[in-house]
Amino acid sequence: MNMQSSAMPASSTESQVMAPVAISETRRLYWSIRREMWETRSIYIAPLVVAAIFLFGFLLSLLHLPTKMRDALTLSAAQQHQLIEQPYSLAAALIMGTAFVVGLFYSLEALYGERRDRSILFWKSLPVSDLTTVLSKASIPIVVLPLLSFGITVALQFVMLLLSTVALGAAGVDVGPLWREVAIFRSAPMLLYHLVTVHMLWYAPMYAWPLLVSSWARRMVFLWAASPLVAIGVVEKMAFGTSNFGELLLNRISGSMSKLPGTISAPWSHITLGQFLMSPGLWIGLALTAAFLAGAVRMRRYRGPI
Secondary structure (H helix, E strand, O other), X not given: OHHHHHHHHHXXXXXXXXXXXXXXXXXXXXXXXXXXXXXXXXXXXXXXXXXXXXXXXXXXXXXXXXXXXXXHOOXXXXXXXXXHHHHHHHHHHHHHHHHHHHHHHHHHHHHHHHHHOOOHHHHHOOOOOHHHHHHHXXXXXXXXXXXXXXXXXXXXXXXXXXHHHHHHHHOOOOOHHHHHHHXXXXXXXXXXXXXHHHHHHHOHHHHHHHHHHHHHOOOOHHHHHHHHHHHHHHHHHHHHOOXXXXXXXXXXXXXXXXXXXXXXXXXXXXXXXXXXXXXXXXXXXXXXXXXXXXXXXHHHHHOOOO
């Protein structure tokens, strides 16, 4: 009896012992990105607000759309296409520009903010590595914001097209030229190509540099991020009388490859994927991105709260 009674608790205890559940780094990264989106609502609120404001202005312009469409039908094919498509191109440019600005300010604040409010002490207590944390923060401007821009832009353009169709139909104007010139579903792949090549890959070092500064600076992150770039341009101008560095920065911001050595000078829409992937400027930028992110990981590992 004693032997049985002493054996039963042991077996019961062993049955209650469970092996810890292993969580993959990919899943940790996924939930870290979700956490960033929960905590930083401006990531999606700012593009949505811009889209709503633009849609309101577009609604007001529908009063003059029938007259504008009748005038457009008297123009040449190229002028007609430019006039009809102009509001849709402007909507895409505004949303992408808003996402770009939000991405820059987010990168400046991402690692600095958690040190300033001392929440870094809590996040470091969780089983999430510094590498995963930095990659999740870098994914917001490099991956999440361009994809959000694409979805919001296509949805906004489709709503604009439907409203224009209703306005023209009510006025008795043919809607065929409108649907032929706008062609959202034909232009959407080109928009996605632009966002992937320019806003994800080409702009990557422009987001990684503020992240590095954000992980190091104790205050005035914007000044610490901008001062070295301005200083390099000033020193180059005073020492050599040239402004190559400034031109490279402007071309990087504008998404132009024309000033980069060994690349072609052509609009982005005419550059094939193969030509883009062979661009030295692309791989130099990606190498700088990797170096900046590696520095941010190291800084976060050793930097404490402010």
